[in-house]
Amino acid sequence: MEAELGFFLLILVAVTSTCASLLHWLRRAMSKKATLPHQVAMSHIISLASFICLALLIVCFVQDNFALEYVVTHSNSQLPVAFKIAAAWGGHQGSMLFWVVTLSLWASLIAFKSPLNAQYTCDCLGIMNLLIATFAWFTLMTSNPFEYAQVLASEGRDLNPMLQDVGLIIHPPLLYLGYVGYAAILAFALAALLGKQPMSDWYVVARSAAFFAWGTLSLGILVGSWWAYNELGWGGWWFWDPVENASLLPWLTGTALLHSGVVATRNRGAIWSTYALAFATFSLSTLGTFVVRSGVLTSVHAFAVDPTKGLVLIGVLSLLVIITFGVLILRGEQLPRFKLQSLASQAYTAYIAKGLLVIATAIVFLGTFYPMVYQLLGLGNISVGAPYFNSLTFPLSILALIALAFMPVLKWTKGAVPSGSTDIAISIALSIVSGSGFMFSVNVLHFEVLLTIILATWVIVAHLVMLFRCSNKRKLMPIVMAHIGFALAVSGAVFNSHYSYEHNLRVEPGSSQQRAGITIDYHGIEWLVGPNYTAEQGQITLHLEDGRMLNFNPQKRHYPVRVMNMTEPAIRSLWHGDYYVTLGDKVDTHAYAIKVQYRAGIWWIWSGGLLAVFGALLTGLKKRREAINAIEKYA
Template sequence: MGELGLLALIFVAMLSSTSSVVYVLRRARNQQPLFSLVQISHLNAFFSLLSLIVLAILFLTNQFTFAYVASHSNIALPTPFKLAAVWGGHQGSMLFWVMTLCCWSALIAVHKQRNSRYFQDVLWIMQLLIAAFSWFTLLGSNPFEYNAEFVVQGRDLNPMLQDIGLIFHPPLLYLGYIGFSTVLAFAFAALMQPHYDHRWVLLSQYWAVSAWVLLTIGIGIGSWWAYNELGWGGWWFWDPVENASLLPWLTGTALLHAMYAARTRKMLQLWALILALVTFSLSILGTFIVRSGVLTSVHAFAVDPGKGLALLGILSVVLIGSFGLLIMRSDQVVSERIESILSRSYFTLFAIGLLSVGCFTVFLGTFYPMVYELLGLGAISVGAPYFNTLFVPLSLITLIVMGLAPFLQWQRGIRGSWKTIVVLFTVSFLMGVAVYIPQVTSAKFIVAIAWGFGVWVMTSHLFMLGRGKKLSFMLFAHIGIAVGVIGALMNAQHSTQISIKLGPGIEVEWQGWTVDYVNTNWLIGNNYTAEQAVIRFNDQNGNTFEVYPERRYYPVRVMNMTEPAIRSFWYGDVYVTLGNRISDDFYAVKLQYNAYIFWIWGCGLLMIFGGIVSGVRALTRRYSLNKRGREVVQTTAI
């Protein structure tokens, strides 16, 4: 069975590389292509999907004769986690990368203009990327290699990956990463034409929004998984692997702003091209961080240091080739001038600048320790204090800019009057502070400012909505960011925790609750055993609930894992972690109150919903453009 998957992967590598070479040779001679890359794209999608399905079948049927299956699965592993194991290791994740590239290419090949020279160039760029990653997977990361020794039982999947969130997190993250390859292909195919055409922005905006939404969902699920699974009670650790996903998200967000300006007002064309290149390059860099093991991370479960140089080689080719083409054709990239500082176009550029500064901040904090150590200067650590110190002021500045955005016109001036804006800002700011102060016993100045600015963003957008402005991506995304900034600062400044010794018959008072350790249960799972605590919370109003934190032992991996218990309220979570057993009946228990964590998840949901709205509108615009084009052709024929 494995031979079929390997053969399918070989077909993908051969088809993509051969078709790429033949196409570019005939194009250079101004000859008609021997074949359409549309069919090649569809064939590659079929064979790559077949290869991944075969690998999944090997996991589901416990084929431990294959080294990759034996390293990441076990007979007792539950079926959903066997599917997660398909992409849980280095080899499987790279096969999933190839499959995703092929499927994005096949989706582009469905377009009405798929046989035009421009779309053939787009598909050619996609085939080049498919060829690079399929050969990389085939020669250096083959998931269909046989085990050198006969084994009857696998090593099991890393217990940290045995969570429902990890079934969806890596695929969505990869769909987002690789989705930006389509924008790169559209952008630089436009530069390959005799005359640069800015309409590539309209054609690729749907793909850009789709990739951004998928990446946002992937990051959100990853954060939710870390919060629910790792037991430390946080939602973002500024870990190198977390930062690896944040880098293309920041530049991808900047790209959406640049594309919007380029589409509506033919502005920021060069910015859009540069950001298309940088975003996909950072996606490759993110894969390098996760899979090479060059940076230590609690998330880097599937590393293969020997493959890092090959990934860097692919990244170098993408950067050199793309930037080289951009430099050669930059004289044809002409944008309309920004006439006034007080305009939406200028504030869009300012927003791109803020996002770029944020990206550079994360990049520097992530890679500086590695470079410092490689130079033999010692080992240093850059942690949360560095990132928080820089991101808090950036976030507050961003809130001010977002609050003004609905009032600005593209070229110059504002909608309404300055008096209205000043009054609205003052009322909103005071309202935000007034909502915040009664919630806490000790107010924090920076949090009060965030509440004021956050409510200002919400009010300004809703005010313009009431004045007849349509629901838009901007409205949902900006309000989502405001909600997220408030939630993050509330969580950072007003969360509390204690570590105590608890056992049967022990009660403690904490955060207005009486905490009672009821008893301990012993559980046996498919591939683990567990100690489960039953802890009851009661308040003075008679409200009560129980939580069931666990401490699990996985015998195959010889690993202990904590499974925290969480009780959620709109204003925060009660988060309980069962630690080591101190004596026969007593355990170390950590009690945490995580303020406003729900607001952080709400931030992601609002942005995702806004992205979906934008994607639907972009798809509608593209359909209308195709329809008008067909009508013009029919009229000309008549």
């Protein structure tokens, strides 16, 4: 019953969104007045229907409805309920449905108490409904989660054990909220271009959505990185995996969009690049969400393996790029042109940030997709790994820190603030103190780390001084949080790269070994029985140089349904880094291989990222009263 109703509601979403979009654009082509109440009503119907559709799919998982192919392949009666719920969006079909649901919720949010005039709101909803219709029909035709299994099964094949983690429950929804949030921004931008006179201040309308989309996408990436770090057992926080990079690409252009938008709200001449970044960000979101899941890229995240789906999705992406950038080129001549007043200004530092982010996007895009294209052309196989990405992105990070260090002492248009020289002196002095302290606290000095520490300290001090001198601290706080968060995250990443280490050991019960001043005691193995797995759990103690004693219980889990073994690391966190222990294979009757790692600065990365996300979400929650004035001239 639930499956049939869910399938019917999915058809209703596809048909209603198609009709709503076609009716709006036909009326617009005939120059008829917009019918906002009808568009709003249909948007709410679509949103409600899609949400109930997803809820019914979750019910099918919780009730172990193994008549459905999707439930059979991604669940099991022994799977914990929380993971059954997460499995609803953990596979290809469910992820497509979740995409449609998120699109419809964003459209409903645009329609709900919108401060915009009728024509502009209807154009935005017409674009959103067209996107909903496209992906709803794609889900129905190629990725239907309510499709019945050809062979009746009494038990499911279980969810991939790598995905049985609390991070999976929140990681995909956060990513989708971010990805699809840029669909709303695209709708705002494209609707502004389609007016009688292209709006040069449409970003004032879309600003809250831009910060919210960036915040949720950033949080989704952080949770995904944390999940990989805690679940996969290799101890890294970023592997430059193709799917990781596919989510990083819209994040980079989305960050550039925020900086371009800040300039555009004060200088309308910067709006052309803001349009371009809005279109590019959602295009890259589509690429990251769909092309990856079409089987083109190989990863633990990649779900679909049907090349037909990939061709359809590439076609959708191509049309999206052609239409949006085609309209921008045709109407862009009517937009004002940007004129920079001074190189010594906050506006110029924002433009530097935007330029660095665009360069970083090109680097990541090339390194991610060039090997794929090279292979598809039959030229062979090549691999682009971490050395390529690290060597090219590190200089960009340093340049970004330099720009952020000088930004607080500059005025928006030209020149320095009255206290600029004093503030610079304070920042430089504390940076030198920080760098000197670091030099005397480490055994091996790396120039890259020293440079990063000095610049990051400069950024943090300069922003705190700026906040202290500012009369409107509440307005400035989100910017300070985001920039300090970036400085912390970069410092953590560089520390992690240069001061992490690992030791591989062969241990037996009662053995004790020393490595790098740490005593490692291995006590033995105990067996555990979980809800859908059995596990060997090691008992290990680390005695640190400062006298602290840390206990670890890493596991080797066996999932009988999937016939898979998984390594569950044991982690103990300190302010300067994590000790990370994994249990390897059995090498003798009583002997095991274990790996003991130290991951330096890892929590600086998490805390810096969370600080930046919190700052962005605070900005996104601000009132949008400027939007009312921004669209008055639109007709």
